[in-house]
Amino acid sequence: xxxxxxxxxxxxxxxxxxxxxxxxxxxxxxxxxxxxxxxxxxxxxxxxxxxxxxxxxxxxxxxxxxxxxxxxxxxxxxxxxxxxxxxxxxxxxxxxxxxxxxxxxxxxxxxxxxxxxxxxxxxxxxxxxxxxxxxxxxxxxxxxxxxxxxxxxxxxxxxxxxxxxxxxxxxxxxxxxxxxxxxxxxxxxxxxxxxxxxxxxxxxxxxxxxxxxxxxxxxxxxxxxxxxxxxxxxxxxxxxxxxxxxxxxxxxxxxxxxxxxxxxxxxxxxxxxxxxxxxxxxxxxxxxxxxxxxxxxxxxxxxxxxxxxxxxxxxxxxxxxxxxxxxxxxxxxxxxxxxxxxxxxxxxxxxxxxxxxxxxxxxxxxxxxxxxx
Ligand SMILES: [Zn+2]
Numbered sequence: 353x354x355x356x357x358x359x360x361x362x363x364x365x366x367x368x369x370x371x372x373x374x375x376x377x378x379x380x381x382x383x384x385x386x387x388x389x390x391x392x393x394x395x396x397x398x399x400x401x402x403x404x405x406x407x408x409x410x411x412x413x414x415x416x417x418x419x420x421x422x423x424x425x426x427x428x429x430x431x432x433x434x435x436x437x438x439x440x441x442x443x444x445x446x447x448x449x450x451x452x453x454x455x456x457x458x459x460x461x462x463x464x465x466x467x468x469x470x471x472x473x474x475x476x477x478x479x480x481x482x483x484x485x486x487x488x489x490x491x492x493x494x495x496x497x498x499x500x501x502x503x504x505x506x507x508x509x510x511x512x513x514x515x516x517x518x519x520x521x522x523x524x525x526x527x528x529x530x531x532x533x534x535x536x537x538x539x540x541x542x543x544x545x546x547x548x549x550x551x552x553x554x555x556x557x558x559x560x561x562x563x564x565x566x567x568x569x570x571x572x573x574x575x576x577x578x579x580x581x582x583x584x585x586x587x588x589x590x591x592x593x594x595x596x597x598x599x600x601x602x603x604x605x606x607x608x609x610x611x612x613x614x615x616x617x618x619x620x621x622x623x624x625x626x627x628x629x630x631x632x633x634x635x636x637x638x639x640x641x642x643x644x645x646x647x648x649x650x651x652x653x654x655x656x657x658x659x660x661x662x663x664x665x666x667x668x669x670x671x672x673x674x675x676x677x678x679x680x681x682x683x684x685x686x687x688x689x690x691x692x693x694x695x696x697x698x699x700x701x702x703x704x705x706x707x708x709x710x711x712x713x714x715x716x717x718x719x720x721x722x723x724x725x
Contacts, residue, residue, distance in 0.1 A: 393425070397434045398441025399490055400543075401451035403508065404430060411455045414504040416470050423458035423515050429535070432521045436539035440547065443677060445691040450489035453508040454546060461514040466538050466668070468647070469545035470510040474499040475562060475572070480595055480605030482572055485509055486547040491689055502562070502572075511542045518670070530671035537675040541663055544677075548575050548688050549664045550651050555644035557612035568600050571607040575688045580638065581620040581631055584611050589631060591622065615649065616642035620656070623687040634687065635659050635680045639666045653684070 393404045405411050405421035412418050425433075433456060461468065472485040476492065476499050483492050485507065488499065501507075513519075513535070520532040528534050552560050552572040559577070561569035573593055580592035592611050598604040619638040622631045636659075639652035652666040663677045677685070682692050 395430065395434070396451060397437035399444065399446060399448075399452055400437040400441065401453050402433060402437065403453075403455045404433075405455060405457040407458075409457075411457050411508075411510060413506055413508075413510065415472070415506050416510050419457050419459065419510065419512065421457035422460065425456075426521075428521050431523070432535050433539055435523065436536050436543060439540055439676070440543050443682070443685075443693055444490060444547070445693050446490040448490045448493070452486045452489045452546065454511055454543070455508050456511050456513065458515045459512045460516055461512060463516075466514050466517050466519075466533055467542045468512045469542040470512075471546045471550055472501070472503040472506060472509050473574075474501055475570075477570070477598075477601065477604040480570065480573070480607050481578060482552065482574055484546055484548050484550060484574070486543075487575060487689070491691075500562075509546045511539075511546075513538070525674035528671065528673065533668065533670050534672065534674050537663070537668060537672075540676065541668070544664050545651065547685075547690075549653070550574050551577050551638075553577065553613055553650040555613070555615065555646065555649065557614070559609055559613070570598075570604075571609060573607045576621070576638075578607065579621045579623075579634075579684075579687055581622050581633060582611055582617060589620070589633075591631070592619070615640060615644040619650070621653070621684060621687070623683060634684050636662060636684055653681070655680070 392406070392409050395402050395404070403411075404425045405419075406424040407422060408420065410418050410420045473482045474485065474488045474492075475482045478498060482502060483499070486509075492499075518532050519535040519538070520528045521535050522528075525534065551574055554560060560572045562572050563569050571593070578593050578595075581589055582592055584590045590610055592609060592613075593607040594610055595605050596608050598606045617640060619640050621634040621636060621638065623634050624632040626632065635656055636653040637656050638650055639654050640649055648666050653662050653664045654666075655662060659680060660678045661675075662681050663675050664681060668675060682694065685692050
């Protein structure tokens, strides 16, 4: 059966649509000083193909709109991007020859935002899951012709970096001052969204649908969404989504939502199931504040107890030591279907040692600033 159209709601990670407009207005004011001809540089780092949009370059996208960059890329900053992408390339084991395409632009983001990621999605009707372009390229055997591109046939995700944040760009984490935000940590975080830390939840009780040309609908879920676990009306922990074989399309899978979404409710993440069907849960839960925040709610994780603050938490304090993926996040990535390489033990030891210091600094200086990303 030929499908002519798939409609779905656009989604921003980290910024609301209102904020997005404001960022565009700010950028527009600087257009007079732009150079007439600017070349966009494309560089490959590990599994990623990056396009650097400099001052005046416009990332033009039918799906995400036009995004003018308002700053050039120094070698120091490009090296910082390269370290973040090489880090992800080291963590993720893949035999794919595809690259994850990402465009980087500088923009004046709304106050409180350090960066934003806008992943692209491909729907695989045979698994029923919408894969980010990171997952599609590296994990799901490249871009199968059976997938449906949900992003106006585009193939490049967008990462926006704030021009008005006090960033530290250096390689040595010891150089971060107490008023600075570590750009490398921010970039590892934003790429995390493109690697699947994302949700199609838009705050409504029911998840969005993919609508076929004949009117049939399929539930739009990310891989992370499929791992959601919460309490039902009887107080039992249940999976939020259950995979069901499609009645109308033999061989296709549709996810059915078993529990309605409500802001403020606890959403855990399953890492597996025992033989007796008991759910095994991650030590991380999904960030779901009482007031739903578009692009922030459900796309980030937090520790359930007193565990280490995860890389993919919704905010980062300034003056902190560099943040990397925690061991709990690596476990979660495995549950999301990734093959993950465990960093060298020496690296863990170093991280644990410096992190203890970081937490102390962070809690003392929290009032100075804690920004979303
Ligand atoms: Zn984020």
